[in-house]
Amino acid sequence: MMKSGxxxxxxxxxxxxxxxxxxxxxxxxxxxxxxxxxxxSPWLLWGVPAAKIAFEIAxxxxxxxxxxxxxxxxxxxPAFSRALSFIAFAAAVWAIxxxxxxxxxxxxxxxxxxxxxxxxxxQFWIFLTAIELGQLVSLNVLAAYLLALVVLLIRNxxxxxxxxxxxxxxxxxxxxxxxxxxxxSHALAVNALGLHLLGICIWVGGLAALMISYRQDxxxxxxxxxxxxxxxxxxxxxxxxxxxxxxRIGTLENYLTTGYGQVTLLKTTMLILxxxxxxxxxxxxxxKLNERAAGFWKLVTLEFLIFGAxxxxxxxxxxxxxxxxxxxxxxxxxxxxxxxxxxxxEPGAWSWLTVWELDLLWTLICLALAGFYVVxxxxxxxxxxxxxxxxxxxxxxxxxxxxxxxxxxxxxxEQYLFSAHMLSHMLLTMGVPVLxxxxxxxxxxxxxxxxxxxxxxxLREWVLWxxxxxxxxxxxxxLVAAFLFASSLVVFYFTPIFxxxxxxxLGHQWMIVHFVITGYLFVQALxxxxxxxxxxxxxxxxxxxxxxxxFHAFFGLAIMNGQTLLLPDWFGAMGRxxxxxxxEDQQIGGAIAWGIGEIPTAILTLYVAISWSKSDQREAxxxxxxxxxxxxxxxxxxxxxxxxxxxxx
Ligand code: HEM
Numbered sequence: 228m229m230k231s232g233x234x235x236x237x238x239x240x241x242x243x244x245x246x247x248x249x250x251x252x253x254x255x256x257x258x259x260x261x262x263x264x265x266x267x268s269p270w271l272l273w274g275v276p277a278a279k280i281a282f283e284i285a286x287x288x289x290x291x292x293x294x295x296x297x298x299x300x301x302x303x304x305p306a307f308s309r310a311l312s313f314i315a316f317a318a319a320v321w322a323i324x325x326x327x328x329x330x331x332x333x334x335x336x337x338x339x340x341x342x343x344x345x346x347x348x349x350q351f352w353i354f355l356t357a358i359e360l361g362q363l364v365s366l367n368v369l370a371a372y373l374l375a376l377v378v379l380l381i382r383n384x385x386x387x388x389x390x391x392x393x394x395x396x397x398x399x400x401x402x403x404x405x406x407x408x409x410x411x412s413h414a415l416a417v418n419a420l421g422l423h424l425l426g427i428c429i430w431v432g433g434l435a436a437l438m439i440s441y442r443q444d445x446x447x448x449x450x451x452x453x454x455x456x457x458x459x460x461x462x463x464x465x466x467x468x469x470x471x472x473x474x475r476i477g478t479l480e481n482y483l484t485t486g487y488g489q490v491t492l493l494k495t496t497m498l499i500l501x502x503x504x505x506x507x508x509x510x511x512x513x514x515k516l517n518e519r520a521a522g523f524w525k526l527v528t529l530e531f532l533i534f535g536a537x538x539x540x541x542x543x544x545x546x547x548x549x550x551x552x553x554x555x556x557x558x559x560x561x562x563x564x565x566x567x568x569x570x571x572x573e574p575g576a577w578s579w580l581t582v583w584e585l586d587l588l589w590t591l592i593c594l595a596l597a598g599f600y601v602v603x604x605x606x607x608x609x610x611x612x613x614x615x616x617x618x619x620x621x622x623x624x625x626x627x628x629x630x631x632x633x634x635x636x637x638x639x640x641e642q643y644l645f646s647a648h649m650l651s652h653m654l655l656t657m658g659v660p661v662l663x664x665x666x667x668x669x670x671x672x673x674x675x676x677x678x679x680x681x682x683x684x685x686l687r688e689w690v691l692w693x694x695x696x697x698x699x700x701x702x703x704x705x706l707v708a709a710f711l712f713a714s715s716l717v718v719f720y721f722t723p724i725f726x727x728x729x730x731x732x733l734g735h736q737w738m739i740v741h742f743v744i745t746g747y748l749f750v751q752a753l754x755x756x757x758x759x760x761x762x763x764x765x766x767x768x769x770x771x772x773x774x775x776x777x778f779h780a781f782f783g784l785a786i787m788n789g790q791t792l793l794l795p796d797w798f799g800a801m802g803r804x805x806x807x808x809x810x811e812d813q814q815i816g817g818a819i820a821w822g823i824g825e826i827p828t829a830i831l832t833l834y835v836a837i838s839w840s841k842s843d844q845r846e847a848x849x850x851x852x853x854x855x856x857x858x859x860x861x862x863x864x865x866x867x868x869x870x871x872x873x874x875x876x
Contacts, residue, residue, distance in 0.1 A: 233524055234438050237531040241431075244535020245280045245542075251493070252543025256486035261546070271335050278328035280542045283424075284431070284535075285321035286367075289314055289374060290394035291432015292439075297388045299437070299452035301683040306440035311381055313439045317432075318375035325368035329355065332364070363400035370397030384684055385692070398424045399733065412474045413567050414732050418588040419471040426463030427541075429456050431534050438527060447516045448681070450523075454513060457505055463591070465498055470587050475549035487549045490540055497537035504530045561802030565730075566642050573805035579636045588736065589633035597626045600668065603675035612674065618756075622666025629659045633739060642729065644806065645798050649786075649816035650823060655739060656712070656746035657827035661834075663747060667756035669694055694758070703759045705752035709771050712749035713778045715741065716820075720786070720793060729797055749775070754834045765839035772835060776828050783821025787814050 253259040253276065262272040292314040300307055333354045334341060341347065354361040370393055377390050402421030437453040472482075472491045482488035504526060512523040562570035574582065600622050607614050632638075637651035669690060676687035684692065693699060701707055719725055719738070727734035751759060753768050763771065790810070792799045798809045807815060854861050 233528055234435075234442075237435070237438060237528045240528060240532040241284060241435075241535040244532040244537075245284060245539035246535075248497075248536035248539020248541075249276055249280055249543050250539070251536075252490045252540040253546070255493070256490040256543050256547035258486075258543055258546040258548075265335075267335060271331060275328065275331045275335055276542050276546055278324050278331055279545075280539055281324035282321060282328050282368075283427075283538060283542060285317050285324055286371070286394075286397075287428040287431040287538075288317035288435050289321050289371070289378075289432065290391065290398070290428040291430065291434075292317060292436035293378075293387055293391035293394055293432075294429050295433040295436040295440075295453060295456065297384060297391050297689075298456060298685060299449050299683060300384075300440060300444070301681045302383050303682050304440070304444045306443035309443055310436050310440050311378055313436070315375060315378040318371055318378055322368060322371035322375050325364065325371050329361065329364050329368060332360065360404055363404045366400040367397045370394065388684075388689065394428075395425065398428070403733070414735070415470060415585075415587055416474050417732050418586070419467045419474070422463050422467035422588065422591070423471060426460040426467060427538065430460035430464065431531075431538070433457065433460070434527065434530070434534075438524070441524075445520070447513065450508075450513055450516060452683075452685070454505075454509065461498070461502055461505060466591065467587065468494065468498070475551050477551040481550040485550045487544065487547045490544050490547060494537055494540045494544070497533055497540065500533050501530065501537070504533070561800055562643070565797060565801060570643060570801070570803060571639050574636070574640060578640075582636050582639050583634060584638045585634045586638055589739070590630065593626050593630040593633075596629075597623055600626075600666065600671065603671045606675045607671075614671065618666050618671075621662050622668065625659050625662030625666065628654060628662060629743070632659070643798075643801055643803055645793070645809070645813045646807075646815040646819055648729070649819045652742060653819060653823050653827075656715070656742040657750075659743055660746035660750040661827045661830055664750040664755050664757075669757040700760045703748055703752060705760075705763045705768070705771060708745070708748040708752040709775055711745045713775050715745050716779070716782045720782075726794055726797070729794060750831065753831055754838060765835060765842070768835050769832065769839075772828060772832050776825060776832075779825065779828065780821050783817050783819070786817025786820060789813065789817065 253273075258276075259272070261267060262269065292310060296307070296310050296314070300310060330351070333351050336354065336358075337350060355365045356362065374390060374394060374397075377386075377393070381387055381390060398421055401424055402417050433453050433456045437449055440449060468491075476482055476485070476488050476491060482492055507526065508523065512519050512526075516523060560570060562568070571582070600619070604614050604619050632651050632654045637647055637654075640647040641651050642648075672687055672690045676685065676690075679685050679688055694703075702711070719728070719741075724734070728738040729735070751757065752762070753772065762768075786793075792809055792813060795809075798813065801809070803809070806812065850861075
């Protein structure tokens with residue numbers, strides 16, 4: 228049985244580690260000199276990062292705790308309410324330390340003079356509501372206040388996962404802050420920091436919630452479930468950390484010779500140490516937990532010291548000048564002013580295959596979508612079940628297409644060419660779903676993922692819960708899906724959403740998700756194998772398809788014949804020195820929407836027609852079998868009826 232003080236010792240070591248890491252990082256990285264350069268009082272020099280590290284630790288304990296509860300704990304577990312009280316406390320600390328961080332940051336920016344007069348608080352309010360850093364962190368801290376209240380009201384797993392989603396969403400504004408805000412590789416920097424914070428929260432907060440829960444509910448299952456979360460997190464933290472570091476450090480020499488580089492190397496050492504802990508747990512403790520619990524928890528307690536040190540170093544790193552400047556220098560071209568990056572070279576015949584710019588987030592999503600699917604299929608085959616190979620090929624091809632659209636030619640050119648943007652749109656909303664839907668992922672998860680027996684919810688339970696919610700049932704309704712699919716075209720291009728999705732990184736990510744999901748729901752409603760709301764008959768499905776086809780055509784023609792630019796201050800101001808004029812390029816985009824957009828729709832029409840004839844054949848066979856079983860009684864009755872008609876009765 229784990230002793231009560233163990234968790235408090237772990238928390239103390241986490242705080243001690245973070246203090247040591249922060250101090251070492253500020254000194255080695257050189258951020259400590261900011262005091263001299265900006266005439267900062269020691270209070271502010273150390274107060275701001277100290278408030279930040281307290282805020283990041285409490286944020287991790289809250290969000291990671293909620294994710295752990297959602298995936299590991301049963302609402303009937305004796306630890307359920309205890310874990311909730313711990314998370315409510317952590318959320319309150321997050322809110323208060325976040326407010327302190329905001330206040331001290333404002334004092335730093337405004338010259339450090341606090342006063343009680345209105346001007347001070349008016350200025351502070353402007354910082355919170357009109358200055359990007361203030362706005363971003365305020366959004367995060369507001370979520371903390373909300374969670375500190377909401378968590379106290381939680382009574383079931385559904386509200387746990389909704390609270391976890393709010394917590395995870397609150398990391399998005401933090402991903403846009405700090406060095407990522409300016410960075411010339413803005414998209415990659417933001418994605419990397421966001422994924423980094425996500426991995427850290429689940430890893431650190433999950434372990435803390437496990438420790439709290441295990442005292443009341445000492446089951447090895449909880450440790451195993453956390454261990455899967457930890458494996459996912461370490462991968463995320465490592466990949467995102469290295470990507471972030473690469474943007475800001477650039478050369479190997481900079482790793483060794485600059486303060487920023489040296490602090491990053493220290494952090495890498497911490498990560499390797501933490502990976503060592505994970506390896507020892509998996510090889511020496513998890514399968515023999517009952518006999519070795521004491522040793523296991525001793526190691527876990529010590530691990531918090533390393534976690535703290537890595538987090539302290541990370542916070543110091545965010546305050547350290549990085550070798551590769553965040554801002555493009557010299558005279559900026561229109562393309563650099565608009566996109567933060569240079570205009571790419573004119574695309575050549577092979578550019579479709581040779582030009583790539585990896586999108587870290589979508590690369591990891593595609594790896595997960597393909598990886599989990601293949602693992603699921605292998606699990607079925609290993610236990611002697613079958614799974615149509617066509618489904619696997621279709622799913623993996625869909626994921627490969629999604630990867631190509633989000634990291635290949637289109638990820639490089641769609642900001643500069645409307646036609647490239649439109650083609651990527653068509654592939655995301657039609658091409659990818661037409662390949663993914665036949666993969667029947669929900670059916671695979673329902674059959675391959677291990678079913679929980681203690682009322683807790685794992686991947687299988689949450690996916691089945693999600694597809695059966697009223698909300699999902701409404702969205703998956705064929706008419707609603709068709710409306711969303713078709714109307715998205717007009718709403719997206721003829722409202723400010725198009726500008727937001729083109730200029731803003733968050734808008735761009737939202738666009739990809741929206742197009743893929745609306746396309747998926749539409750294709751699923753027409754030809755999906757997975758369970759869903761009542762299906763339309765085949766004739767109605769074909770009508771729906773033809774209707775959508777027509778809508779697409781009108782939309783394409785409208786753009787093709789349009790004489791005004793949809794985004795003149797973007798495509799018209801890009802200063803592109805090659806290719807068609809912005810208007811010609813937009814008209815080509817219209818032709819693509821009309822032409823290319825129809826190909827997947829034609830494939831779908833064929834698919835529906837084939838499924839229709841197949842279902843007719845199945846029906847005919849069923850009727851034949853029923854007739855055979857009844858000794859062709861139906862044929863006899865039918866002939867009797869014909870006879871009666873003949874006789875005019
Ligand atoms: C391969 C190992 C790692 C590398 C290369 C790495 C790299 C980075 C980089 C480049 C940043 C961005 C700093 C900035 O804004 O300039 C960062 C931030 C951060 N990292 Fe890591 N990291 C690693 C592992 C870890 C681990 C294991 C933890 C803790 C468990 C961690 C905690 C943090 C934190 C808390 C931030 C803070 C960001 C902020 O205050 O905005 N990192 N890391």
